Amino acid sequence: MSLELVRFDTQLMENPEVKGVEYQQGTLAGYEVREYLLEKWNHHCSYCGKTDVPLHVEHIRPRAHGGTNRVSNLCLACEKCNTAKGTKDIAAFLKKKPDVLQRIQAQAKAPLKDAAAANASRWALFDRLKATGLPVEVGSGGLTKFNRTSRELPKTHWLDATCVGKSTPEKLLVQQVVPLLITATGHGNRQMCLPDTYGFPRTSAKGAKKVKGFQTGDMVKAIVTRGKKKGTYVGRVAVRRTGSFNIKTRRETIQGVSYHYCHMLHQSDGYSYIQGGVLPPHA
Numbered sequence: 001m002s003l004e005l006v007r008f009d010t011q012l013m014e015n016p017e018v019k020g021v022e023y024q025q026g027t028l029a030g031y032e033v034r035e036y037l038l039e040k041w042n043h044h045c046s047y048c049g050k051t052d053v054p055l056h057v058e059h060i061r062p063r064a065h066g067g068t069n070r071v072s073n074l075c076l077a078c079e080k081c082n083t084a085k086g087t088k089d090i091a092a093f094l095k096k097k098p099d100v101l102q103r104i105q106a107q108a109k110a111p112l113k114d115a116a117a118a119n120a121s122r123w124a125l126f127d128r129l130k131a132t133g134l135p136v137e138v139g140s141g142g143l144t145k146f147n148r149t150s151r152e153l154p155k156t157h158w159l160d161a162t163c164v165g166k167s168t169p170e171k172l173l174v175q176q177v178v179p180l181l182i183t184a185t186g187h188g189n190r191q192m193c194l195p196d197t198y199g200f201p202r203t204s205a206k207g208a209k210k211v212k213g214f215q216t217g218d219m220v221k222a223i224v225t226r227g228k229k230k231g232t233y234v235g236r237v238a239v240r241r242t243g244s245f246n247i248k249t250r251r252e253t254i255q256g257v258s259y260h261y262c263h264m265l266h267q268s269d270g271y272s273y274i275q276g277g278v279l280p281p282h283a
């Protein structure tokens with residue numbers, strides 16, 4: 001099992017062997033540094049605050065003036081600011097904006113808080129996976145991105161998942177794979193009945209959630225053989241105590257379908273399952 005435990009690998013970034021390498025040339029260390037800087041500068045241009053634009057890695061103190069490649073000397077700049085700054089020293093570039101200069105210099109020195117590097121739930125998941133006794137490897141978000149980019153795969157959640165960890169094969173055979181997209185939908189409301197403005201019950205108390213063996217949220221197939229609603233419907237059911245159900249298909253909601261016509265396809269377990277698209281052959 002491969003788990004993306006952290007956004008970036010701080011150890012790799014601080015390793016003296018990789019510190020000096022050119023981080024902008026698509027190396028693994030470069031991806032780690034980028035992920036780190038995005039987190040540190042909150043996905044904004046350090047100079048003008050713009051977000052949702054391509055961001056360049058910037059030397060606060062230019063290399064030409066003796067600036068290092070250390071992360072404490074790096075920030076992010078949008079295209080416009082990157083061009084405007086050029087090889088100027090940051091103090092000269094922000095001569096007219098002393099407050100911005102001060103803010104950048106302070107933030108550059110500030111180490112990233114641990115909470116931003118890895119959140120507690122990922123560690124909890126890691127512990128659970130370890131407890132299974134199966135081999136578990138962990139990777140960083142930087143490594144995932146590096147793996148996906150170097151294998152020329154498009155950015156999707158499931159392809160990112162295939163690229164987690166060092167065990168990712170050089171060639172990933174992802175054509176014709178249909179991923180199953182799972183979304184947590186929950187088990188509905190725990191409220192027993194709906195109150196009015198004054199707190200008095202507005203609806204009668206909900207009893208058992210199951211009606212004739214069905215529960216709201218179950219996937220069913222209904223083959224209605226007679227009447228106005230004659231046809232076959234596949235979708236999620238909303239049960240009513242009367243045994244007359246609503247079925248929400250991909251296109252419409254069919255009201256008042258008797259439970260007699262319904263067959264269970266998949267019992268609601270608090271998750272929805274959708275078959276994802278196959279990659280186009282050129283991808």
Ligand SMILES: [Zn+2]
Nearest residue numbers: 045048078081
């Ligand atoms: Zn900018």
